Amino acid sequence: MPERDAPPTVTAVIALGANLGDREDTMRIAVEDLARLPLVSHVHASAPVESVAVKLDGPDEDAPAYLNAVALLQTRLAPTVLLAYLHAIENRHGRERRERWGDRTLDLDLIAFGEVTSDDPELLIPHPRAAEREFVLAPWLGLDRDAVLPGHGRVDAVLAQLRQQQ
Known part of the structure; x- marks a missing residue:
C-alpha cells in the first residue's frame, strides 16, 4: 500500500472573545x-x-x-474542519446565535490560516474585519512580531495604520 503524504502543517490564528459569564475561565478552557x-x-x-x-x-x-485574546496553533486540519471544531467549542460553552454581533459566552473566529485566502461565504479567510480590530491585531502582534495578515501585510503596519485612523 503506497504511503500518503501527511498534510502540511499550517499556522492558524484564532481570535477568542467573550462578554457573558466567567469570561476569563471560559477563554482559558477554550484554549485548552x-x-x-x-x-x-x-x-x-x-x-x-x-x-x-x-x-x-x-x-x-x-x-x-x-x-479578547488571540491563539496561534499549528495544525494539519483543513480550514473547514478547524472552523467546524471552533463552532463545536463555542456550542459547548453555551454560545447562542440569536443576533448578529450579539453578546456571547464565547466567540472563536478563524482569522488566518497560513497563506490561504477564501471568499467562500462559509469560509472567509482571512477574517474580513480582522484589519479593523485592534483587539485582534495587538494580541496577535504580541505573540508574533513578524505576523502577516494575508491581503493586508504586516500586522504591525496594519495596526499602526488603524491607530492613526482613530
Missing part, C-alpha cells in the same frame, strides 16, 4: 479545548485584553465589555 483537537499542536495564547462591545451600530458602552 483547542490544544486537545486532533492534528493540532503548539497552541499559544496571548494575554487577554478588555474592549468595548462592538455591535452592528458600532461601539456599545452599555453592553458588557469583551475579554
